[in-house]
Amino acid sequence: MSAIVEAGALRREFTVGRGRARRRLVAVEDVDLRIAPGEAVGFLGPNGAGKSTTIKMLTGILVPTAGRLRVCGLDPNRQRRALAHQIGVVFGQRSQLWWDLPLRESFALLGAIHRVGAAEHRTRLERCTDVLELGPFLDTPVRQLSLGQRMRGEVTAALLHAPTLLVLDEPTVGLDLVSKERLRAFLQEVNLVDGMTILLTTHDLPDVERLCRRVVVIDHGRVVADDAIDALRARSGGAREVVVELTAPAAPLDDLPGVRAVRVEADGMRQRLAFAPADTTAATLIAAVAARVELRDVTVVEPSIEDLVRTLYAG
Structure with a gap:
């Protein structure tokens, strides 16, 4: 299989309104998308x-x-039933669990639908139960679960038949910080260790930074960016920062070559030097600072993916 997802000039129109007010609405226009086996791709865009x-x-x-x-x-479209055995899907607003059944029985039914062997089903369920901490509510009816508990159940349901492609829509919604981190680590494992391909849509951009090495940004139905996160950062020209911790207070180091802005903190003991990769490098800037003042510690801060996406939307 050369690609898990291969789309070319993909287009979707809807007819809206009635009578003379009817008009065509183009929701997706000329989208080209190729996802290779084992990739983890963030699919981003505004509402x-x-x-x-x-x-x-x-x-x-x-x-x-x-x-x-x-x-x-x-x-x-034509092979939808066969495709259902190859993909796992988690939609934030849709559930594949049976509302009145205990979570465990929903999993059993899904295993039967996908014809997963008993031993294989048990092994996968035990793995998900351990990592996602499902044990305390496996026998609770789905309708009585909190949103966070249900989302962990939805992710498990999508993985029980070992899909080739896992499509996730807001998978960490409703989870606390600890649960989010456990889920991110688990999804990273199934991607890197099991080789499962992941397509992730989310507004929680730390999910993307943790899981994805590539992002596709869509706006007004068109793909406006498709590249590795690091490449997009470099292309966007977003400012990086060198954060220097000093052994003694010093005047702002705003006259160093390549420095665009300086923010002084901790009574001059810490300074944040913003620079653009086109103007200088972190190594050159750190050497210039070290020649001027005595350093205690140095950190290089990359522009956040939030800033990157905001820049792409604005463009």
Whole structure:
């Protein structure tokens, strides 16, 4: 299989309004997307950008108006049933669990639907139960679970049949900080160790930084960026920072070559020197600071993915 997802000139239109007020609304326009086996890709965009429409086409829920699309080597529309055995999906607003059944029984039903062997099902469920701490509520009806508990159940349900592609829509919603970190670590493991391909949509950008090495940004139905996170950072020209901890207070080091701005903290004992990679390097700047003052510690801070995405949206 050359690619897990292969889309070319993908387009989806909707007809809205009635009578003479009817008009065509283009939700996704000329989207090209290729995801290789084992990749973890962040699929980002503001509300209404076309993310959900694209994912619904990838999973066979919507039929493209035009374009080419293959997922796991299958046509999502014509081979939807076969595709269901190859993908796992977690939609933040949709549940694949049975509302009135205990969580454990929902998992058993899903295992039967996907024809997962008993031993294999038990092994996968035990792994998820251990990492995601499902034990205390496995026998609780789904309707009585908190949002965070249900989301952990949804992720487990999506993994029980060992899908080739895992599509996640806001998987950490409702989770506390500790639970978020456990889930991120678990998803990173299934990607790096098990080789499962992940497509992640989220507004929680730390999820993307932890899990994904590549991001695809969509806005107004079009892909506006598709690259590795580090490459996008470099291309965006976002300022980096060298944070220097000094042994004694010093005047602002704003006259050093390449420094764009300085923020002084801790009564002059700490200074944040902003610079652009096009003007200088972190190593050159640190050497210039060391020649001027005595250093206790140095940290290089990359521009956050929040700043990067904000820049891409503005562009």
